[in-house]
Amino acid sequence: MATRPILILPEPILRKVAVPIATIDERVKTLAKDMLETMYDAPGVGLAAPQIGVGERIIVVDPVTEDEEEPRPMVLVNPEVIAASEETKVWEEGCLSIPDYTEDVIRPACVTVAYLDLDGNRREVEADGLLAVVLQHEIDHLNGVLFIDYLSRLKRERVTKRFTKQARQATV
Ligand code: GNR
Numbered sequence: 001m002a003t004r005p006i007l008i009l010p011e012p013i014l015r016k017v018a019v020p021i022a023t024i025d026e027r028v029k030t031l032a033k034d035m036l037e038t039m040y041d042a043p044g045v046g047l048a049a050p051q052i053g054v055g056e057r058i059i060v061v062d063p064v065t066e067d068e069e070e071p072r073p074m075v076l077v078n079p080e081v082i083a084a085s086e087e088t089k090v091w092e093e094g095c096l097s098i099p100d101y102t103e104d105v106i107r108p109a110c111v112t113v114a115y116l117d118l119d120g121n122r123r124e125v126e127a128d129g130l131l132a133v134v135l136q137h138e139i140d141h142l143n144g145v146l147f148i149d150y151l152s153r154l155k156r157e158r159v160t161k162r163f164t165k166q167a168r169q170a171t172v
């Protein structure tokens with residue numbers, strides 16, 4: 001297993017639509033393990049493949065927040081939101097690709113997500129609370145969408161400019 005570097009805004013791959021995974025082979029299993037290791041190392045509660053430079057539809061999540069709880073890693077291949085509640089909830093979100101920046105985001109409170117597990121079985125998970133937020137946040141990444149896209153244009157442009165400037169200074 002290995003951690004892989006997490007890409008930061010405005011890395012172009014973060015804005016691309018990721019392609020579905022056709023075959024779950026050893027390459028995909030290794031990718032999933034590396035993603036989990038990268039997520040736990042960060043640490044974060046979710047990670048999408050584009051964040052480590054892989055434009056494919058796979059995410060990992062582990063919404064365990066209490067330190068004493070056992071890890072509950074989940075790997076979701078080709079995940080899709082198939083149902084969302086009318087009811088919404090506000091959650092303060094952050095993103096490993098937009099370090100040290102958080103803002104409140106409004107999303108459906110409950111979602112049902114269909115996906116393939118690493119054995120190729122079609123599964124569904126019904127989620128509320130943090131898991132619902134993180135699943136929607138990660139699936140957004142697969143569509144090139146970041147949580148700042150839900151903020152006002154002023155806030156989005158301000159944070160995008162700040163990271164663009166940081167990236168430019170980092171290369172000199
Ligand atoms: O670690 C993360 N925490 C988090 C908190 C609130 C809402 C979403 C997230 S996801 C984030 C990790 C990440 O950037 N995944 O793409």
Ligand code: NI
Nearest residue numbers: 094095096097
């Ligand atoms: Ni993120």
